[in-house]
Amino acid sequence: MAVKIDKKIKGYSVVTPEDKAKDAAKAEAVAREVAEAELRAPDPELANVIQMHERIERPEILIGSTYKIKSPLFEHALYVTINDIVLNAGSEHEHRRPFEIFINSKNMDHFQWIVALTRIMSAVFRKGGDVTFLVDEMKAVFDPKGGYFKAGGVYMPSLVAELGSIVEDHLKSIGLMHDPEMSxxxxxxxxxxxxxxxxxxxxxxxxxxxxxxxxxxxxxxxxxxxxxxxxxxxxxxxxxxxxxxxxxxxxxxxxxxxxxxxxxxxxxxx
Structure with missing residues (x-):
């Protein structure tokens, strides 16, 4: 196709395939930066949605559940209480998140490590984000003396593993975890x-x-x-x-x- 030149030519250069590739890469990079900027822009509808984080103060009243552990390792049962906080109550973004955990028993032999474990777990809950990793970490703890079978014939490699199983059941009950559906x-x-x-x-x-x-x-x-x-x-x-x-x-x-x-x-x- 012929092009009429009506201005004085001051210089010229030959466009190579490498130059075309560089221009295309620059255009793609600019488009990606624009898309990322749009994603970073605050959504007016989600601006007021409260997510779980460690700066949220504890309400006066929390809802929760208490689970009983009757292990052959102890004479007395353990009672595990997990309390939840309700975020964005009354809105379409309402959801429950675990906030704290307590373990109580008449058996005081392991009081120190139980208190330490529950405080660390509560701190992880309040930190927010994905807390489901605790389940896998706890269920992977094995007792060197061997585990035991709890009621129902399910093997538990340790007491900590059964605590992890309880946390898993609780997270499933509030919708943070789901059972894989059987085909x-x-x-x-x-x-x-x-x-x-x-x-x-x-x-x-x-x-x-x-x-x-x-x-x-x-x-x-x-x-x-x-x-x-x-x-x-x-x-x-x-x-x-x-x-x-x-x-x-x-x-x-x-x-x-x-x-x-x-x-x-x-x-x-x-």
Missing amino acids: DAQRALIAEKRAAYAQLSSKKKADVGNDLFPEPKVADAPREEDLEVTGDGGVSFPPSASMCHKCSAKAIVIMDGCATCLNCGYSKCG
């Missing part, structure tokens, strides 16, 4: 495994007169420690079941020569 295929697999195990158990009971298959000793009612309490409708598992390393429930049974979990569907054979 329909996984639910169908678990139902199939339970049905197969129930059929196998019924067959063994029917062979009472056969000396090769003596009647197994079955409890009249499931023991408290054999009841699953992880949200599966109170399903009872056999007393002879062993612990599953995936879901920490005593629900591993031997089916067709393979270790299978009746709670989460895990199978050692794949």
Whole structure:
């Protein structure tokens, strides 16, 4: 295309592909800075929304929940109280956040570390931000003397881990954490495994007169420690079941020569 030059030429240069790339990079950088500036601009609707931070003063009244820990490590139970603060009450941005935690018991053997732990946790709560990391940190603490099974047959590696489990349950109740939803295929697999195990158990009971298959000793009612309490409708598992390393429930049974979990569907054979 011809271009008419109606002014005096004072100089010239040849535009190379590298020059075009540099100009495009500069234009992209300017556009990115403009977009970031728009994001940093305060939103009038969110300007008055209060977020959790350490400068928020404690109200006179807090709402909370108290949880009981009955561990075989102690003669007396532990009572864990977690109090929450309600931010932006009455608005569409209303939400609860943990504010403080207390642990009380008649057992005073571990009073010092319990007080220290609760004060540190309360300080983390008041700091704001994502406090869910406390759950993973506490549940990863193992007792060198070995853990224990709490009521329901769920293994707890330590008392601190059970405290972490309680914090997890509380954060789920106020909406800060959510359980991963089980897929329909996984639910169908678990139902199939339970049905197969129930059929196998019924067959063994029917062979009472056969000396090769003596009647197994079955409890009249499931023991408290054999009841699953992880949200599966109170399903009872056999007393002879062993612990599953995936879901920490005593629900591993031997089916067709393979270790299978009746709670989460895990199978050692794949």
